[in-house]
Amino acid sequence: MPLAFEQPVYVSRPLLPPFESYSRLLEGVWGRVRLTNKGPLHDALEDALRHHLHVGHLSLTSSGTAALMLACRALDLSGEVITTPLTSQATLHALTWCGITPVFADIDSATLTLDPHAVERAITPRTRAILGVHVFGIPCDVHAFAALARRYNLRVVYDGAHAFGTEINGETVLTSGDATTLSFHATKLFNTAEGGAVIVQDPEHKRRIDLLKNLGIQDEVTVVLPGINARMNEFAAALGLANLPIVEAEWAARAAVAEIYRSRLAGIEGLDLLAFPRGVRNSHHYFVIRIRGGRVSRDGLYESLKEYNVFARRYFWPLCNTQPSYRDLPSSKPENLTAATRAGEELLCLPFYGELGTGGAHRICDVIEHVSAGRSR
Numbered sequence: 001m002p003l004a005f006e007q008p009v010y011v012s013r014p015l016l017p018p019f020e021s022y023s024r025l026l027e028g029v030w031g032r033v034r035l036t037n038k039g040p041l042h043d044a045l046e047d048a049l050r051h052h053l054h055v056g057h058l059s060l061t062s063s064g065t066a067a068l069m070l071a072c073r074a075l076d077l078s079g080e081v082i083t084t085p086l087t088s089q090a091t092l093h094a095l096t097w098c099g100i101t102p103v104f105a106d107i108d109s110a111t112l113t114l115d116p117h118a119v120e121r122a123i124t125p126r127t128r129a130i131l132g133v134h135v136f137g138i139p140c141d142v143h144a145f146a147a148l149a150r151r152y153n154l155r156v157v158y159d160g161a162h163a164f165g166t167e168i169n170g171e172t173v174l175t176s177g178d179a180t181t182l183s184f185h186a187t188k189l190f191n192t193a194e195g196g197a198v199i200v201q202d203p204e205h206k207r208r209i210d211l212l213k214n215l216g217i218q219d220e221v222t223v224v225l226p227g228i229n230a231r232m233n234e235f236a237a238a239l240g241l242a243n244l245p246i247v248e249a250e251w252a253a254r255a256a257v258a259e260i261y262r263s264r265l266a267g268i269e270g271l272d273l274l275a276f277p278r279g280v281r282n283s284h285h286y287f288v289i290r291i292r293g294g295r296v297s298r299d300g301l302y303e304s305l306k307e308y309n310v311f312a313r314r315y316f317w318p319l320c321n322t323q324p325s326y327r328d329l330p331s332s333k334p335e336n337l338t339a340a341t342r343a344g345e346e347l348l349c350l351p352f353y354g355e356l357g358t359g360g361a362h363r364i365c366d367v368i369e370h371v372s373a374g375r376s377r
């Protein structure tokens with residue numbers, strides 16, 4: 001088995017800073033004996049991220065899921081919210097936990113993001129918002145959604161878990177809509193082990209989110225909102241502060257891996273690469289290929305890669321609309337979601353992280369070429 005990897009290669013590998021840059025920050029935590037509740041590292045990371053991402057108002061949270069829930073609460077969403085089935089369960093569950101009925105609309109088969117026409121058809125008198133996902137870092141059609149929001153008086157929220165660093169014509173996509181959420185889970189490009197953030201345009205929303213994430217506590221004797229505990233602690237914030245200075249280097253290392261993947265996989269029959277719209281800066285969260293019509297099926301390739309110790313992932317299959325919590329919704333019928341259903345069956349995320357290096361990427365391409373040619377190992 002000369003092509004097989006000695007150690008398993010997974011789809012992602014958490015970014016960790018040099019240990020000393022983390023431990024230096026921990027010395028401060030030990031000195032202050034301040035572990036959470038809007039500590040100095042929490043505040044420093046909020047500032048650092050606002051500058052890094054070029055956004056005005058940002059509030060750190062304990063996870064990306066909590067960030068979505070806080071965004072829905074801060075905007076007082078209820079009724080129906082239109083969203084995509086090609087996303088993490090977290091996107092849907094956040095709506096459900098807020099008592100909102102999710103309504104699925106189909107995606108655009110090229111960009112994999114919500115199709116504005118399908119969204120418009122799904123609008124009812126109960127619709128309050130559109131929840132778009134910049135899936136795999138491909139930006140939603142933010143102009144079309146802004147126009148729909150104006151026409152139908154809706155809010156727009158984006159799940160930007162994959163869009164840390166996504167730009168359109170040099171401008172961050174994270175300030176689109178009323179709110180955009182980020183996840184800093186270990187597997188994301190920028191991580192705090194567990195964590196997330198909400199980016200909002202309106203300072204009043206920032207104020208509400210800051211209250212809501214701390215149980216609605218205004219001061220020692222005043223609790224003004226029924227909040228939750230979604231605070232980011234000082235250990236997570238320290239990891240974020242140590243990771244932030246190396247995230248651009250990680251991005252560049254991933255760009256080099258992506259370049260190898262693109263040049264070597266482009267010619268393989270039945271294997272397509274995702275086309276990012278012109279002017280979009282790729283966030284390099286995932287490297288996604290689409291397998292259709294070739295000699296080897298998506299699931300065939302996925303299974304074969306395992307024999308070489310390569311563990312790709314079929315994100316986001318099975319789609320959210322097929323899961324027990326959502327499959328009985330009227331909008332969940334596969335006939336309503338034909339482009340998403342097809343994408344769910346054709347997409348494959350390859351191992352993608354800086355440490356893989358161009359050497360690792362070449363080896364994975366060797367395996368894919370071998371398997372796609374229909375040869376057995």
Ligand SMILES: *Cc1c(COP(=O)(O)O)cnc(C)c1O
Pocket residue numbers: 063064065066087088090091133159161162183184185194195196
């Ligand atoms: C990771 C992810 C989330 C959830 O974030 P957590 O930090 O794990 O709660 C939400 N949406 C998308 C699209 C994700 O990929």
